[in-house]
Amino acid sequence: MSASIDLKPNIQLGIVPTHLxxxxxxxxxEAGKFPRNPDGTLRTLFAMxxxxxxxxxxxTCVQIPFFASADPAEVAELVTGLKALGLEIHYIIMVGxxxxxxxxxxxxxxxxxxxxxxxAITHGVRHVSSTSVELWMNPxxxxxxxxxxxxxxxxxxxxxxxxxxEAGIAGSCVEHWHIEFLxxxxxxxxxxxxxVWQFVAAANQAxxxxxxxxxxxxxxxxxxxxxxxxxESLITSIAAAGEFGIFHASAPTTRGxxxxxxxxxxxxxxxxxxxxxxxxxxxxxxxxxxxxxELLRQLDPGHGIDTRDGRSYSxxxxxxxxxxxxxxxxxxxxxFLTV
Numbered sequence: 001m002s003a004s005i006d007l008k009p010n011i012q013l014g015i016v017p018t019h020l021x022x023x024x025x026x027x028x029x030e031a032g033k034f035p036r037n038p039d040g041t042l043r044t045l046f047a048m049x050x051x052x053x054x055x056x057x058x059x060t061c062v063q064i065p066f067f068a069s070a071d072p073a074e075v076a077e078l079v080t081g082l083k084a085l086g087l088e089i090h091y092i093i094m095v096g097x098x099x100x101x102x103x104x105x106x107x108x109x110x111x112x113x114x115x116x117x118x119x120a121i122t123h124g125v126r127h128v129s130s131t132s133v134e135l136w137m138n139p140x141x142x143x144x145x146x147x148x149x150x151x152x153x154x155x156x157x158x159x160x161x162x163x164x165x166e167a168g169i170a171g172s173c174v175e176h177w178h179i180e181f182l183x184x185x186x187x188x189x190x191x192x193x194x195x196v197w198q199f200v201a202a203a204n205q206a207x208x209x210x211x212x213x214x215x216x217x218x219x220x221x222x223x224x225x226x227x228x229x230x231x232e233s234l235i236t237s238i239a240a241a242g243e244f245g246i247f248h249a250s251a252p253t254t255r256g257x258x259x260x261x262x263x264x265x266x267x268x269x270x271x272x273x274x275x276x277x278x279x280x281x282x283x284x285x286x287x288x289x290x291x292x293x294e295l296l297r298q299l300d301p302g303h304g305i306d307t308r309d310g311r312s313y314s315x316x317x318x319x320x321x322x323x324x325x326x327x328x329x330x331x332x333x334x335x336f337l338t339v
């Protein structure tokens with residue numbers, strides 16, 4: 001660590017450890033066990049120890065991908081180890097094999113989400129996130145508009161409020177559920193801030209309080225087809241409604257080094273800071289060779305570009321943390337964030 005960066009504003013800063021690869025690290029095996037190093041250490045925990053040592057700014061949180069198939073004892077070991085590093089745990093819930101917009105798949109999606117949320121409650125997790133409004137890379141799905149979009153929103157509201165009840169969220173430690181949209185190709189319907197906001201606003205109205213929020217990922221905003229100015233305007237409006245949540249600092253298309261973002265992260269981070277509603281920022285980098293993301297490389301070859309410039313992915317992620325810390329400090333110096 002060549003120098004330390006003191007994060008000045010009252011912002012929680014961390015990472016989504018996707019740079020470790022889903023295959024071989026983040027995804028549990030058929031028995032629900034996580035990959036381990038030869039000495040028995042959980043690979044994810046070992047890698048987070050490395051990031052904490054490399055980073056020039058202190059991490060305060062981590063958003064771990066959560067799979068309902070994971071063995072509860074394995075999850076407990078991982079969460080305990082991460083907490084020992086001084087990190088607040090966030091879950092980003094993975095849902096697979098079922099389409100939340102399809103009423104026939106409702107029970108399957110609910111079962112996965114209820115299991116994940118109950119685990120979050122067990123471990124005192126205050127913020128959960130998910131992309132649980134649509135099935136990732138579904139080849140049979142088509143873009144829904146008009147009455148079909150309204151029906152998809154209504155089905156998602158029904159499903160998520162059912163999870164709220166069945167998982168026992170009311171009165172629990174879970175304060176907010178952050179919903180993330182994905183870019184066209186990964187999703188077909190909920191592909192921009194405006195569309196995911198339709199669901200979040202409807203869900204909060206049905207619940208009678210602002211519980212659901214929007215997870216704004218700079219990379220998906222950049223690939224959504226909306227301009228920077230359009231996304232900035234939406235962020236301002238969403239925040240005014242109290243529905244702006246977590247921010248992901250991730251580069252459009254490449255999902256690699258933040259230097260490939262072409263200005264998207266800085267513009268949208270600034271827009272978020274100006275609203276006064278920015279609370280959590282996570283750096284998110286993906287390994288361009290992760291076998292789990294082959295479909296993304298087929299969708300857009302730009303996702304397969306090696307942006308490391310001779311570094312390890314851990315160093316790329318640590319450099320991203322330093323970059324965002326400096327940005328946040330300068331946003332505070334300009335009066336956009338509270339120190």
